[in-house]
Amino acid sequence: MNRVFVLAGQALLYGGFALLIGVFSHWPAYAPLAADEALIKLSFVHHGKRIAECRPYTAAELAKLAPNMRAPLKCERERAPVTVELDIDGATAYRYTAAPSGLSRDGASTVYKRLEVRSGTHRITVRLRDTTATSGFNYQHEATVDLKPAQVLVIDFDPERGGIVLL
Known part of the structure; x- marks a missing residue:
């Protein structure tokens, strides 16, 4: 008997949720x-x-850089x-x-x-x-x-x- 009330309550709640979703999917109208x-x-x-345009590094600037960082041109990023x-x-x-x-x-x-x-x-x-x-x-x-x-x-x-x- 208790199980019947539980199943009926679940069906009632699920039905209520489905009705709520159905109502709000059609109302209010949206354009x-x-x-x-x-x-x-x-x-x-x-x-x-x-x-700024890219410019070549001077010899002094190249000497200060690590060997793997010695690109021929210096280009500003901005x-x-x-x-x-x-x-x-x-x-x-x-x-x-x-x-x-x-x-x-x-x-x-x-x-x-x-x-x-x-x-x-x-x-x-x-x-x-x-x-x-x-x-x-x-x-x-x-x-x-x-x-x-x-x-x-x-x-x-x-x-x-x-x-x-x-x-």
């Missing part, structure tokens, strides 16, 4: 975007150019920050300067921005600077895109494909 919106994701990881600008329909939608990662500031700069826009035709301009220059940009890409509702446009940086790419 990541409104019905007439699209999404633009600016996302890339890029190493800026080195701050890299330039990466600055990116995104214009949508002629207006600046995002501007960011990403510092290089790492303790020696020699790692990659990471940029991630998510922008919700109305679906339809938009003029996209993306500019990127990865040097220590204070004006001008090394890379620029302009395109007219037709975004459908709930479409995701990814803006990436791929040096093998010429720089800024829209996916």
